[in-house]
């Protein structure tokens with residue numbers, strides 16, 4: 001493989017922070033693939049628990065379907081377990097975690113224990129109308145986790161995943177009734193993390209309203225700038 005195609009070897013803790021529907025998952029998959037590190041979406045992990053009908057899934061399901069946040073201790077236990085896996089040694093891209101100040105404090109301790117420096121926090125800035133458009137049009141593949149949008153990122157065949165031919169589905173919490181509570185939870189419990197990380201000097205704002213490739217370039221530039229600042 002030539003150097004340009006080789007995944008960059010990083011030891012980086014990256015956090016994608018922003019409202020639901022901002023495009024974090026879409027961009028986290030791209031950055032994680034480019035850097036050769038795992039994409040850690042706590043939302044995906046909980047959906048997997050719900051699908052497998054585990055004890056954690058049974059606790060999380062009604063909260064997720066109502067648009068609330070799962071209690072910190074359950075989230076933190078799940079994340080701590082995941083970080084013990086070997087694929088996290090060189091770094092990871094968190095998407096949807098942390099979402100509360102206690103989660104952020106605890107993550108800081110976990111990162112220090114694992115020998116990581118300060119995280120690089122990418123803050124996705126996008127207006128409410130675009131969030132609503134993105135959430136109501138989102139379609140997902142249950143098998144491979146690919147993320148589509150009915151209009152802005154449709155699959156080649158309507159309703160069918162390009163990667164594996166599975167039927168796409170709409171998340172229960174992407175219904176109009178649940179989007180309101182999810183946005184309320186974001187503004188009350190998660191948005192304070194913007195100041196928390198800005199005060200630590202580790203947060204970069206990116207304009208997330210552009211096209212997927214434009215946003216991806218902004219993300220890569222912000223990560224590169226943060227890396228060179230840290231060196």
Ligand code: ADP
Nearest residue numbers: 021022023024025026134138148149152211212
């Ligand atoms: P989040 O993980 O922040 O909830 P997603 O990555 O799942 O957001 O994206 C939400 C929806 O918006 C999906 O349907 C996705 O295809 C679409 N989307 C993501 N980024 C963009 C973009 N830059 N422009 C248009 N649509 C986008």
Ligand code: AMP
Nearest residue numbers: 042043044064068069070075096097099
């Ligand atoms: P997401 O896929 O990131 O939109 O997350 C879907 C749902 O999972 C959220 O609405 C919450 O109910 C739950 N969830 C995911 N991550 C967290 C977290 N870090 N803290 C609390 N709840 C979470």
